[in-house]
Amino acid sequence: MDLKQLRYFTALAQELSFTRAARKLHVSQPPLSFQIANLESELDVRLFHRTSRTVELSEAGKALLPHALAVLDRIDEARHDVRRVASGLEGWVKVGLAGSHFLGPFPQFIKQYREHRPGVEVVLEEMKPADHLQALRDGRVDVSISRTPVADDQLVSHLLWREPVVAALPRQHRLAGRKRIRLADLREEDFVFLRLDSSAFAQRLFDACVQTGFTPRIVQQVIEIPAAINLVAAGLGVALVPASLARVRSDAVALCGLGSAMPAADVHALVRAGRLQPALREFTDSLLTWAASHHT
Numbered sequence: 001m002d003l004k005q006l007r008y009f010t011a012l013a014q015e016l017s018f019t020r021a022a023r024k025l026h027v028s029q030p031p032l033s034f035q036i037a038n039l040e041s042e043l044d045v046r047l048f049h050r051t052s053r054t055v056e057l058s059e060a061g062k063a064l065l066p067h068a069l070a071v072l073d074r075i076d077e078a079r080h081d082v083r084r085v086a087s088g089l090e091g092w093v094k095v096g097l098a099g100s101h102f103l104g105p106f107p108q109f110i111k112q113y114r115e116h117r118p119g120v121e122v123v124l125e126e127m128k129p130a131d132h133l134q135a136l137r138d139g140r141v142d143v144s145i146s147r148t149p150v151a152d153d154q155l156v157s158h159l160l161w162r163e164p165v166v167a168a169l170p171r172q173h174r175l176a177g178r179k180r181i182r183l184a185d186l187r188e189e190d191f192v193f194l195r196l197d198s199s200a201f202a203q204r205l206f207d208a209c210v211q212t213g214f215t216p217r218i219v220q221q222v223i224e225i226p227a228a229i230n231l232v233a234a235g236l237g238v239a240l241v242p243a244s245l246a247r248v249r250s251d252a253v254a255l256c257g258l259g260s261a262m263p264a265a266d267v268h269a270l271v272r273a274g275r276l277q278p279a280l281r282e283f284t285d286s287l288l289t290w291a292a293s294h295h296t
Helices: 003-015 018-025 029-043 059-086 099-103 106-116 129-138 200-212 225-233 243-249 278-294
Strands: 048-050 055-057 091-097 120-126 143-146 155-161 165-170 190-194 217-222 239-242 253-257 267-272
Touching: 003 018, 003 029, 003 059, 018 029, 055 059, 091 099, 091 129, 091 278, 099 106, 099 225, 099 243, 106 120, 106 278, 120 278, 129 143, 129 155, 129 200, 129 267, 143 278, 155 278, 165 225, 165 243, 190 200, 190 225, 190 239, 217 225, 225 239, 225 243, 225 253, 239 243, 243 253, 267 278
Parallel strands: 091 120, 091 143, 190 217
Antiparallel strands: 048 055, 143 267, 155 267, 165 239, 165 253
Protein backbone atom coordinates (compact mmCIF):
# COMPACT_ATOMS: atom_id res chain seq x y z
CA MET A 1 0.00 0.00 0.00
CA ASP A 2 1.54 3.33 -1.04
CA LEU A 3 0.48 6.98 -1.05
CA LYS A 4 -0.50 6.98 -4.72
CA GLN A 5 -2.85 4.08 -4.14
CA LEU A 6 -4.40 5.85 -1.15
CA ARG A 7 -4.88 9.07 -3.13
CA TYR A 8 -6.50 7.20 -6.01
CA PHE A 9 -8.68 5.22 -3.62
CA THR A 10 -9.93 8.31 -1.71
CA ALA A 11 -10.63 10.19 -4.95
CA LEU A 12 -12.75 7.31 -6.25
CA ALA A 13 -14.42 6.82 -2.85
CA GLN A 14 -15.42 10.49 -2.80
CA GLU A 15 -16.50 10.79 -6.44
CA LEU A 16 -17.93 7.25 -6.93
CA SER A 17 -17.16 7.68 -10.61
CA PHE A 18 -14.04 6.59 -12.47
CA THR A 19 -14.50 9.45 -14.93
CA ARG A 20 -14.82 12.15 -12.28
CA ALA A 21 -12.08 10.64 -10.07
CA ALA A 22 -9.66 10.47 -13.02
CA ARG A 23 -10.44 14.07 -13.89
CA LYS A 24 -9.86 15.12 -10.27
CA LEU A 25 -6.51 13.31 -10.23
CA HIS A 26 -5.53 14.64 -13.68
CA VAL A 27 -4.96 11.12 -15.02
CA SER A 28 -6.68 8.89 -17.51
CA GLN A 29 -8.99 6.09 -16.34
CA PRO A 30 -6.65 3.12 -17.03
CA PRO A 31 -3.97 4.15 -14.46
CA LEU A 32 -6.73 4.78 -11.92
CA SER A 33 -8.25 1.33 -12.51
CA PHE A 34 -4.78 -0.23 -12.35
CA GLN A 35 -3.97 1.34 -8.97
CA ILE A 36 -7.33 0.37 -7.46
CA ALA A 37 -6.92 -3.20 -8.70
CA ASN A 38 -3.41 -3.40 -7.22
CA LEU A 39 -4.63 -2.08 -3.88
CA GLU A 40 -7.48 -4.59 -3.76
CA SER A 41 -5.07 -7.37 -4.68
CA GLU A 42 -2.63 -6.35 -1.96
CA LEU A 43 -5.38 -6.17 0.67
CA ASP A 44 -7.14 -9.23 -0.73
CA VAL A 45 -10.55 -7.50 -0.52
CA ARG A 46 -13.02 -5.80 -2.83
CA LEU A 47 -13.07 -2.09 -2.04
CA PHE A 48 -15.78 -1.16 -4.55
CA HIS A 49 -18.82 -2.79 -6.07
CA ARG A 50 -18.81 -1.93 -9.77
CA THR A 51 -21.47 -2.19 -12.40
CA SER A 52 -21.52 -0.72 -15.88
CA ARG A 53 -23.26 2.33 -14.49
CA THR A 54 -22.42 2.62 -10.77
CA VAL A 55 -19.53 2.48 -8.33
CA GLU A 56 -20.20 1.91 -4.65
CA LEU A 57 -17.92 1.44 -1.65
CA SER A 58 -17.91 -2.04 -0.19
CA GLU A 59 -17.94 -2.54 3.56
CA ALA A 60 -14.18 -3.04 3.39
CA GLY A 61 -13.85 0.19 1.41
CA LYS A 62 -15.93 2.05 3.99
CA ALA A 63 -13.60 0.75 6.69
CA LEU A 64 -10.48 1.82 4.78
CA LEU A 65 -11.66 5.34 3.86
CA PRO A 66 -11.20 7.11 7.26
CA HIS A 67 -7.74 5.54 7.65
CA ALA A 68 -6.73 6.62 4.15
CA LEU A 69 -7.97 10.16 4.76
CA ALA A 70 -6.10 10.32 8.08
CA VAL A 71 -2.85 9.19 6.45
CA LEU A 72 -3.17 11.74 3.66
CA ASP A 73 -4.02 14.47 6.17
CA ARG A 74 -0.88 13.64 8.16
CA ILE A 75 1.20 13.75 4.98
CA ASP A 76 -0.21 17.19 4.15
CA GLU A 77 0.43 18.33 7.72
CA ALA A 78 4.01 17.05 7.56
CA ARG A 79 4.57 18.81 4.22
CA HIS A 80 3.18 22.05 5.69
CA ASP A 81 5.37 21.83 8.81
CA VAL A 82 8.50 20.97 6.87
CA ARG A 83 8.00 23.93 4.56
CA ARG A 84 7.44 26.29 7.51
CA VAL A 85 10.61 25.06 9.20
CA ALA A 86 12.59 25.38 5.96
CA SER A 87 11.33 28.95 5.50
CA GLY A 88 12.17 29.92 9.10
CA LEU A 89 8.55 30.25 10.24
CA GLU A 90 8.90 27.46 12.81
CA GLY A 91 11.83 26.81 15.12
CA TRP A 92 13.82 27.97 18.09
CA VAL A 93 16.25 30.89 18.57
CA LYS A 94 18.25 31.47 21.73
CA VAL A 95 19.56 35.02 22.23
CA GLY A 96 22.40 35.93 24.58
CA LEU A 97 22.38 39.48 25.89
CA ALA A 98 23.31 41.66 28.86
CA GLY A 99 20.62 42.93 31.19
CA SER A 100 21.15 46.48 29.96
CA HIS A 101 19.67 45.61 26.58
CA PHE A 102 16.29 45.06 28.22
CA LEU A 103 16.19 48.84 28.76
CA GLY A 104 17.00 49.69 25.14
CA PRO A 105 14.95 49.22 21.96
CA PHE A 106 15.54 45.46 21.64
CA PRO A 107 12.41 44.40 23.63
CA GLN A 108 10.27 46.38 21.16
CA PHE A 109 11.60 44.21 18.36
CA ILE A 110 10.99 41.00 20.32
CA LYS A 111 7.37 41.96 20.95
CA GLN A 112 6.79 42.72 17.26
CA TYR A 113 8.61 39.59 16.12
CA ARG A 114 6.57 37.29 18.37
CA GLU A 115 3.37 38.81 16.97
CA HIS A 116 4.47 38.19 13.37
CA ARG A 117 6.27 34.86 13.90
CA PRO A 118 4.34 32.98 16.61
CA GLY A 119 5.82 29.68 15.40
CA VAL A 120 9.37 30.71 16.36
CA GLU A 121 10.19 30.43 20.05
CA VAL A 122 12.67 33.12 21.09
CA VAL A 123 14.50 32.49 24.37
CA LEU A 124 16.40 35.39 25.94
CA GLU A 125 19.44 34.34 27.99
CA GLU A 126 20.63 37.17 30.24
CA MET A 127 24.35 36.99 31.09
CA LYS A 128 27.53 39.03 31.23
CA PRO A 129 28.65 40.28 27.79
CA ALA A 130 31.86 38.26 27.91
CA ASP A 131 29.87 35.16 28.85
CA HIS A 132 27.32 35.35 26.05
CA LEU A 133 30.04 35.90 23.48
CA GLN A 134 31.68 32.70 24.65
CA ALA A 135 28.30 30.99 24.73
CA LEU A 136 27.84 32.02 21.09
CA ARG A 137 31.20 30.51 20.15
CA ASP A 138 30.31 27.32 22.02
CA GLY A 139 26.90 27.04 20.37
CA ARG A 140 24.92 27.52 23.61
CA VAL A 141 23.19 30.60 22.15
CA ASP A 142 22.38 31.35 18.51
CA VAL A 143 22.81 35.11 18.41
CA SER A 144 24.44 37.65 20.72
CA ILE A 145 23.33 41.26 21.19
CA SER A 146 26.57 43.06 21.94
CA ARG A 147 28.25 46.46 22.06
CA THR A 148 31.45 44.81 20.86
CA PRO A 149 31.70 44.00 17.15
CA VAL A 150 33.61 40.81 16.44
CA ALA A 151 34.70 39.52 13.04
CA ASP A 152 36.86 36.41 12.89
CA ASP A 153 36.74 32.86 11.54
CA GLN A 154 33.96 31.97 14.00
CA LEU A 155 31.74 35.04 14.34
CA VAL A 156 30.10 37.62 12.07
CA SER A 157 28.92 41.00 13.37
CA HIS A 158 25.97 43.03 12.00
CA LEU A 159 25.48 46.65 13.08
CA LEU A 160 21.98 47.22 14.44
CA TRP A 161 22.07 50.84 15.60
CA ARG A 162 24.61 53.47 16.53
CA GLU A 163 24.81 54.99 19.96
CA PRO A 164 27.18 57.50 21.57
CA VAL A 165 28.76 57.26 25.01
CA VAL A 166 27.90 60.10 27.40
CA ALA A 167 29.05 61.13 30.85
CA ALA A 168 26.46 60.53 33.56
CA LEU A 169 26.93 62.95 36.44
CA PRO A 170 25.15 63.45 39.75
CA ARG A 171 22.59 66.24 39.49
CA GLN A 172 24.57 68.44 41.89
CA HIS A 173 27.87 68.00 40.04
CA ARG A 174 29.75 71.16 39.05
CA LEU A 175 29.56 70.20 35.34
CA ALA A 176 25.94 69.06 35.41
CA GLY A 177 24.65 72.15 33.61
CA ARG A 178 26.81 71.69 30.53
CA LYS A 179 25.58 69.84 27.43
CA ARG A 180 29.06 68.80 26.33
CA ILE A 181 32.35 68.34 28.12
CA ARG A 182 35.75 66.83 27.35
CA LEU A 183 36.68 63.48 28.78
CA ALA A 184 39.76 65.21 30.26
CA ASP A 185 37.41 67.33 32.40
CA LEU A 186 36.72 64.20 34.45
CA ARG A 187 40.33 63.34 35.27
CA GLU A 188 39.93 64.26 38.99
CA GLU A 189 36.57 62.56 39.44
CA ASP A 190 35.60 59.37 41.24
CA PHE A 191 34.31 56.84 38.71
CA VAL A 192 31.67 54.17 38.88
CA PHE A 193 33.01 51.81 36.24
CA LEU A 194 32.03 48.62 34.52
CA ARG A 195 34.19 45.72 35.61
CA LEU A 196 36.94 45.41 33.04
CA ASP A 197 36.58 41.64 32.86
CA SER A 198 32.85 41.91 32.17
CA SER A 199 33.12 43.06 28.54
CA ALA A 200 35.40 44.41 25.84
CA PHE A 201 33.22 47.56 25.89
CA ALA A 202 34.28 48.27 29.49
CA GLN A 203 37.94 47.91 28.51
CA ARG A 204 37.46 50.33 25.61
CA LEU A 205 36.07 52.96 27.98
CA PHE A 206 39.00 52.50 30.34
CA ASP A 207 41.49 52.72 27.46
CA ALA A 208 39.88 55.96 26.25
CA CYS A 209 40.58 57.55 29.62
CA VAL A 210 44.19 56.37 29.55
CA GLN A 211 44.66 57.68 26.01
CA THR A 212 43.26 61.03 27.16
CA GLY A 213 46.04 61.21 29.76
CA PHE A 214 44.62 59.87 33.02
CA THR A 215 43.80 56.61 34.75
CA PRO A 216 40.23 56.75 36.07
CA ARG A 217 39.96 56.66 39.87
CA ILE A 218 37.48 53.82 40.23
CA VAL A 219 35.57 53.78 43.51
CA GLN A 220 32.91 51.25 42.55
CA GLN A 221 32.80 48.50 39.91
CA VAL A 222 29.64 46.93 38.54
CA ILE A 223 28.74 44.40 35.86
CA GLU A 224 25.64 46.06 34.41
CA ILE A 225 25.25 49.61 33.08
CA PRO A 226 21.95 50.33 34.93
CA ALA A 227 23.74 49.63 38.22
CA ALA A 228 26.40 52.23 37.33
CA ILE A 229 23.74 54.82 36.51
CA ASN A 230 21.92 54.21 39.79
CA LEU A 231 25.15 54.63 41.76
CA VAL A 232 25.77 57.92 39.92
CA ALA A 233 22.26 59.02 40.87
CA ALA A 234 23.14 58.25 44.48
CA GLY A 235 26.18 60.56 44.21
CA LEU A 236 28.97 57.98 44.37
CA GLY A 237 30.76 59.24 41.27
CA VAL A 238 30.52 59.74 37.51
CA ALA A 239 30.17 57.08 34.82
CA LEU A 240 30.64 56.60 31.07
CA VAL A 241 27.51 54.98 29.68
CA PRO A 242 25.46 54.55 26.46
CA ALA A 243 23.19 57.53 25.91
CA SER A 244 19.93 55.57 25.59
CA LEU A 245 20.39 53.82 28.93
CA ALA A 246 21.39 56.99 30.73
CA ARG A 247 18.17 58.65 29.58
CA VAL A 248 16.21 56.06 31.56
CA ARG A 249 17.36 57.90 34.72
CA SER A 250 17.46 61.41 33.28
CA ASP A 251 15.36 62.48 36.26
CA ALA A 252 18.22 61.58 38.61
CA VAL A 253 21.43 62.11 36.61
CA ALA A 254 22.80 64.81 34.32
CA LEU A 255 24.02 63.77 30.87
CA CYS A 256 26.89 65.43 29.04
CA GLY A 257 28.06 64.65 25.53
CA LEU A 258 31.74 63.74 25.14
CA GLY A 259 32.50 64.22 21.44
CA SER A 260 33.76 61.95 18.70
CA ALA A 261 36.94 60.93 20.50
CA MET A 262 34.97 58.52 22.69
CA PRO A 263 34.47 54.89 21.65
CA ALA A 264 30.95 54.19 20.42
CA ALA A 265 28.34 52.16 22.28
CA ASP A 266 26.88 50.85 19.01
CA VAL A 267 24.77 47.70 19.28
CA HIS A 268 25.51 44.68 17.07
CA ALA A 269 23.98 41.28 16.38
CA LEU A 270 26.63 38.56 16.35
CA VAL A 271 26.09 35.12 14.84
CA ARG A 272 28.37 32.23 14.06
CA ALA A 273 29.95 32.25 10.62
CA GLY A 274 28.58 29.88 7.99
CA ARG A 275 25.10 28.83 7.02
CA LEU A 276 22.42 29.72 9.56
CA GLN A 277 19.56 27.39 10.40
CA PRO A 278 16.32 28.72 8.83
CA ALA A 279 14.66 30.14 11.97
CA LEU A 280 17.87 31.94 12.98
CA ARG A 281 18.37 33.30 9.46
CA GLU A 282 14.81 34.61 9.39
CA PHE A 283 15.16 36.08 12.91
CA THR A 284 18.44 37.83 12.03
CA ASP A 285 17.08 39.21 8.75
CA SER A 286 13.99 40.51 10.53
CA LEU A 287 16.10 42.13 13.26
CA LEU A 288 18.34 43.88 10.73
CA THR A 289 15.34 45.11 8.74
CA TRP A 290 13.61 46.35 11.88
CA ALA A 291 16.75 48.10 13.14
CA ALA A 292 17.27 49.83 9.77
CA SER A 293 13.71 51.11 9.72
CA HIS A 294 13.70 52.34 13.32
CA HIS A 295 17.23 53.70 13.71
CA THR A 296 18.14 55.40 10.45
